[in-house]
Amino acid sequence: MDSDMSMHASYAFKHTCWGILLLFLAGGVADCSVVVTVSGPHVAKVGSNVTLNVFITGATRPTIVWAMGDIPVVTWTLGSSSPPDILDPGGVLSIERDGSLSFHNVLLNYSATYTIRVVELGVGSNTSTFTLRVFERPSGDPMCSVTGVNGNQDLQYRCQWAGGTPEAQLSFPVLNATSSGSGDFNLTRKPSQDLNGKEVTCVASHPFLQRNCSVTARGPADFQPLVSSMVDADKKLVITIACASTSLPVATVTWSKGNQILTSGGRYQISSNTTLLFILDFHLNSTELGTYTCNAVNILGNQTNDVSVLGPTVSDLGLFPNQEGTMVTLTWETPRTSVITGFEVQMMGPSLLPSPGGRQRRKRATNEFGTIQEKPSSARSTNISGLDPKATYRFRVIPTAGATRGQPSKELRAGPGGGLSGPAIAGIAAGIPCGILLILIIIALIILCVVWRRKRRQTRYPVSRAVEKVVATQPNLNTPHTLLTGGLKTSAGPPDYSVHLASERSSTLPSVVSPPPVRMATTV
Template sequence: MAGLRVLLCLGALLARPGSADLEAVAIAEVHENVTLRCGSASGSRGLVTWYRNDSEPAFLVSSNSSLPPAAPRFSLEDAGALRIEALRLEDDGNYTCQEVLNETHWFPVRLRVASGPAHIEVNITASGALPNGTLYAARGSQVDLSCRSSAQPPPEVAWWVQTHRISEEFFGKNLSANSFTLMLMSQNLQGNYTCSATNVLSGRQRKVTSELLVYWPPSSAPQCSVEVSSESTTLELTCNWDGGYPDPTFLWTEEPGGMVVGDSKLQTLSPSQLSEGQKFKCVGSHILGPESGASCVVQISSPLLRTSQPMKTCFMGGNVTLICQVTGANPPARIQWLRNLTQPESTIQPSSRYVITQQDQSSSLTIHNCSQDLDGGFYFCRAENPVGVRAVDIWLSVKEPLNVGGIVGTVVSLLLLGLAIISGLMLYYSPALCWKAGSSFRGHDMGDVMVLVDSEEEEEEDDEDDKEDVAEEVVQETSETEELPKERGTHGHIHRVTALVNGNLDCVGNGLQEFQDESDGQQSDIGQEEDKPV
């Protein structure tokens, strides 16, 4: 019969006539139908009567047609079996089948009526529930789980958990109710929690599974940024608020005023919506709070250009680098180098002669092998973002290289000329100083040199005036050389003395002494001649 779950245990019947057989046990669930067998015999039977054994036997139904059943729910089937429909909890008890055939036989039956578990009450003290019923708890929080169910007899309650790390784990079981606590929730404890209630009599089991998620908000504040789309000139507003689970929601507004611009992490704006100094605010909201959310603000602005050297010089055949720096551009500007304003769209392309490097918002143009015809003139650094365009010019002069060797030679020549002039002035105004300076530079161990020049005696009686002039010159020279004795010239004898003294003055003195002795000898001779009679 559909829906009938009966576990019937029959004992051995008593062999002796008129005695009670071993009690059989039948188990059925409430609201179902059950059939209780009268012994183990089948086929035609004698008179069969069923009783309910409480404090006193109560008649239920009999095969004697003259005895109506105690209730319509009771009836007899083939071989005297008792059928009870729509079982109730009060039907649980002891029943006896009496058979009268030559002898009277008693067959006791124990009927157990099981009820439930009809429902399970699960309680999880989580932080909240999603619209679909999924529970979530904050990371690091404490979660209490309890499970309760009602049944007849009391059910056995057990907890099971299944996470992404383990297939299934048994937490424990208890009668009627079971509860436990999870301390310091972590991501590893996220999973499905199942409570099962099992009727120990009927074996009927019910389960309730609850998904428990573990959430945590981002630990830092949101960061706003703006950049230009790689495929077009549109502006992309980005709000990054990473580090939490699940991902937060975003709302972009224009400030001041609070006009809503978009509700996604990445928001695209066309250039027609932009203006200088415009501000946009991103408000991020997480399911765990804070309630007011966290926000950041980004302000857009056009680029500003500056160059440290508006005029540059390059020597022919050399290299030169032009530098351009962009400030204040948000989003970052695109930097280009141009040669002439007459062709503003003709930008300089990198090549072997033109090397362009860019780091952040600083760009440099290096020109190799400078040429007057090709490279001289104005260069323009152009910066552009969706908010505005700026340009700055740099003048490049290309000159012939300087003769460094000639310049060095000229400088050396001027220095030598100045040294010669200074030396001449010192000789002119202070010869003694120069003499002493020269002596100090010469070593004292050098030999002294004295040169005496003895001129021939000339007897020129016809020109007495010339002799007197020569004698005066000799006298003047001897007076200038360490005050030597004056020469006296008689009969055309003239001694011209020239002395060069280096170093030791003693040697000079000895030389002068010899010269003086010679002069004295000459004077004595002259005196003798004067004593002679004329």
């Protein structure tokens, strides 16, 4: 190890001496006939490959010396079969056949001004310089945030983009077009409704790239509280009420139940950011169930929400059978604020068919529900297979909170037939009398309408006043006739018809006065 270090030191010393000697011999002896130019990128990214290209005219086999600052790093005679002398512990530098200097996986510490001196004895020499800067991009992407400062009286916008050489330049043009900073930049503003809900963008600039990030300050908006439950190691019920809004800066939440302000301690525990309330050893009674209130406040406003904590409840149940009738999928829903730690899926009917290859005998149908599955509180669906397509099954779900069961969900039937459920039968029984009464009312209305229409259709003819008068003065045929005023003659014998005939013939007939003509009107 020591011998390797001494050999390297000796090599470096020898290389440096030769470079200095060549520079000394050619110093001040510049020949216009030897021309040297260097071209290449002035900025390089860490880990990239870079070449400083050299163009030499006026010399055929010159000696080339590359120096990094004042220290020679590469010496070589152009076209020589001998390897170049390179002083580069990092192994980054190499020289090309035309004298160009190459960098492989360049590092940050290779940022410098490089000088090339071309010397050819008997011809002359010349030099050229070139500055290379090696940059490293910042890590990740810029991050924006906004917080309350100065006793929660001001808004502080912050933009960070760590690392990088050089550091990125950061600014918030929408807030201040002239102020900027490097790496970590803060800008403080008074709160106002103009800033509430306004997106503010940080512009982060680096020589290699430009990135942006944005942040929006807003007051607490309407949010949906959430209740979750668990059973601790002591098998006691623990519930968590979350009132986390999307406000920025993050709102401070205060908790209460009725007129009681809840603070962290004992059975009540509040998270460090105040958005979570933990209630230990929770009991499902009227004292602990009920309404809890969370009030979220930040520099831009406040929002109050009431959380009605409910016992274990299933609000809806759905059943979806497959086409073969051998499997059903149950889905259910629960209120967001219901205290639930699990579910019991129950079935009534024949036992499920054994899996293929199983020897379990099938049991008869039962008239009671039995638990066939137990699901965690996060479950909202389950599949039940092994059903007999010809049998009828009933399903329901019971929510649980610890050892306490809630009310069963509604019952759903699967399978052919099976009759009607009790509620369906009751509904039909109540609907039949109402239906009969409705039919009778309709029939009566129809009859009334028919009679009324017939009466309206009967034809009425007008009668003349003269006809009415004749009809009114017509004699009564039941009374004796008044034309024979003389009376009847009585005799012992039969009446003498001849006398009567003669007298009737000799007497004049009474004249008949015809009534005046009457016009009759007929309505068609």
